[in-house]
Amino acid sequence: MKKLFLLTLAFASSVVIFAAKNVKTIHVTPDNATIFVNGSEVGNGSYQLKFDKHTDFVVLKFTAPGYIEKTVKLLKDNPKETIAYKLYEDEAMKQSLGSNDGVDMANKWMSITCKKGMTEDKVWKRLMAVAVDNFENIEVRDKSAGWIKTAWKDTNFESGQAVRTRLEIRVALGDEDELSYKVRVSSEIKWDPDCYGDQCWEKYPRVLRKFYDVLNDLQNSLGANN
Numbered sequence: 001m002k003k004l005f006l007l008t009l010a011f012a013s014s015v016v017i018f019a020a021k022n023v024k025t026i027h028v029t030p031d032n033a034t035i036f037v038n039g040s041e042v043g044n045g046s047y048q049l050k051f052d053k054h055t056d057f058v059v060l061k062f063t064a065p066g067y068i069e070k071t072v073k074l075l076k077d078n079p080k081e082t083i084a085y086k087l088y089e090d091e092a093m094k095q096s097l098g099s100n101d102g103v104d105m106a107n108k109w110m111s112i113t114c115k116k117g118m119t120e121d122k123v124w125k126r127l128m129a130v131a132v133d134n135f136e137n138i139e140v141r142d143k144s145a146g147w148i149k150t151a152w153k154d155t156n157f158e159s160g161q162a163v164r165t166r167l168e169i170r171v172a173l174g175d176e177d178e179l180s181y182k183v184r185v186s187s188e189i190k191w192d193p194d195c196y197g198d199q200c201w202e203k204y205p206r207v208l209r210k211f212y213d214v215l216n217d218l219q220n221s222l223g224a225n226n
Contacts, residue, residue, distance in 0.1 A: 022051040036061040051076040091157035098206035106187040106207040114179040146171025160193040
């Protein structure tokens with residue numbers, strides 16, 4: 001009888017341990033973060049995840065407005081019963097402007113027409129002044145071709161993101177008595193701080209606030225009021 005009791009107790013204990021291993025409590029900060037399990041939305045802030053006997057892992061995704069999306073792989077044999085995850089604020093978004101802010105200039109060519117009568121020398125000096133003031137390093141300066149391209153300027157954030165920005169100016173066809181230029185502020189973002197090389201970057205449809213006035217600077221410098 002005693003032996004049977006011990007066997008029953010051992011079996012019950014193993015069931016409890018098995019159940020504990022197969023149930024994980026997930027907590028996410030901020031508490032309004034949406035939780036996805038294998039692509040399906042299951043809750044916000046916290047969720048009790050139950051593994052079935054056929055599943056060895058799940059893919060979790062967490063999203064929240066103003067925060068960087070996070071995707072992780074959670075194994076069933078993870079020894080922790082309660083697992084906490086933290087999302088980082090999207091610093092790049094906070095410090096940039098995009099179409100939702102009424103600004104749609106990143107990675108697009110814009111046109112600038114110079115004041116009539118301005119000489120090419122005067123225009124070139126003003127173009128170079130704006131480029132150097134905002135970007136410092138110039139990669140291409142070809143006056144005969146009317147082409148300026150700055151080097152990339154990196155901006156790093158504590159969240160691990162990085163945004164790089166460059167300015168490119170090219171002469172455009174216009175009326176005989178006026179000079180026209182095409183201007184583009186290119187913007188790219190890198191999400192992984194441990195990734196190196198051009199393959200890590202992708203086009204970013206937003207422009208950092210500190211470069212937002214570049215186009216206005218050019219227009220004010222070359223426009224009809226100057």
